[in-house]
Amino acid sequence: MRFSVLTLFPELVESIVQTSITGRAIKSGRIELETIQIRNFAVNAYGQVDDALYGGGTGMLLRPEPVYAAWLAATGQSCPAEVVQHPELTRTIFLSPKGRVLNQALVEELAACPHLILVCGHYEGIDQRVLDAVVEEEVSIGDYVLTGGEIAAAVLIDAVSRLVPGVLPDQSAHEQESHSLGRLEQPQYTRPSSWQGQKVPDVLLSGHQARIDKFQYLSSLKDTLVKRPDLFNQLQLSAADYQELIEFACQDQNPLV
Ligand SMILES: C[S@@+](CC[C@H](N)C(=O)[O-])C[C@H]1O[C@@H](n2cnc3c(N)ncnc32)[C@H](O)[C@@H]1O
Structure with missing residues (x-):
C-alpha cells in the first residue's frame, strides 16, 4: 500500500506516520509513505505557491499549477498530454471539510486501492480548477475546520494502514474493534x-x-x-x-x- 502526500508541510505528516505501528510498517515495507513538497513546483524563484482570492476575501489560496505539477509527480507522469487516470490502481483524495466524512466503511473502501494520493490544502484551500482535474473524492475527518490537510491525511493513513495485512501483529485484531x-x-x-x-x-x-x-x-x-x-x-x-x-x-x- 502506497501513500503519496502532496503538502507544504511534509515533516508534519512524516512525524506522525513514521511513529509507532505505522512507522514499523514503513520500515518493514508493508506500507510506503512518499511526501511531495508542493513548493518544489513553485511558480517563480521566490517559491510562490499561493495567491490572493479572485472576487475578494481574506487569506491566500494555493494556485493550480504547483498542485498539478506535484500531482503529476505523484502519478509518475511528467507530461500533462499523457495523463491517464486509473482509479482502481491510484485514487486521488482531497482532504477537505466539505468531503465525505471518514468512517470505518470508507476506510475499508480506501484500503482496497493500492495507491492513494492525498492532497493537503492549507491557508484558504486550493484553486477549484485543479481539484476538478485530479481529485476523485473529497474526504473530511469531521465537521470542523483544521488549518491544513496534513493531520487529516495522517489520520486517514493511520486508519487505512491498520487494514493492510501484516501491519497489526494479529490480523484479526481490527475485526473486533469498535466500528x-x-x-x-x-x-x-x-x-x-x-x-x-x-x-x-x-x-x-x-x-x-x-x-x-x-x-x-x-x-x-x-x-x-x-x-x-x-x-x-x-x-x-x-x-x-x-x-x-x-x-x-x-x-x-x-x-x-
Ligand atoms: C483552513 S482549511 C480551508 C477551509 C475552506 N476555506 C472552507 O471553508 O471549506 C485549509 C485546509 O485544511 C484542510 N482541512 C480543514 N478541515 C478539514 C477537515 N475537517 N477534514 C479534512 N481536511 C480539512 C483542507 O485541506 C483545507 O483545504
Whole structure:
C-alpha cells in the first residue's frame, strides 16, 4: 500500500506516520509513505505557491499549477498530454471539510486501492480548477475546520494502514474493534484483577470461553446503546439478542447508565 502526500508541510505528516505501528510498517515495507513538497513546483524563484482570492476575501489560496505539477509527480507522469487516470490502481483524495466524512466503511473502501494520493490544502484551500482535474473524492475527518490537510491525511493513513495485512501483529485484531462490526468494542480489563476496590467482572476470570464470549458480546451491545444510539439503531439484532441485552442490563453489576 502506497501513500503519496502532496503538502507544504511534509515533516508534519512524516512525524506522525513514521511513529509507532505505522512507522514499523514503513520500515518493514508493508506500507510506503512518499511526501511531495508542493513548493518544489513553485511558480517563480521566490517559491510562490499561493495567491490572493479572485472576487475578494481574506487569506491566500494555493494556485493550480504547483498542485498539478506535484500531482503529476505523484502519478509518475511528467507530461500533462499523457495523463491517464486509473482509479482502481491510484485514487486521488482531497482532504477537505466539505468531503465525505471518514468512517470505518470508507476506510475499508480506501484500503482496497493500492495507491492513494492525498492532497493537503492549507491557508484558504486550493484553486477549484485543479481539484476538478485530479481529485476523485473529497474526504473530511469531521465537521470542523483544521488549518491544513496534513493531520487529516495522517489520520486517514493511520486508519487505512491498520487494514493492510501484516501491519497489526494479529490480523484479526481490527475485526473486533469498535466500528468494524457496526458496534463499539466492549470495555476491556488487564491486571490487577482488583484496583482501587473495583474488580474485573468475575466471568472474565472464569476461563469459560463461551460465557466470556457472550458477556463480551452483550457488553459491546450495551456500550453501543448507551454511547452511540445512532449505531445501535442500525444493528440487525434478533429477538433473543434484545431479551438477553435487557436481562444483562438489568443486573446490578451492569446498570444501563
Ligand atoms: C483552513 S482549511 C480551508 C477551509 C475552506 N476555506 C472552507 O471553508 O471549506 C485549509 C485546509 O485544511 C484542510 N482541512 C480543514 N478541515 C478539514 C477537515 N475537517 N477534514 C479534512 N481536511 C480539512 C483542507 O485541506 C483545507 O483545504
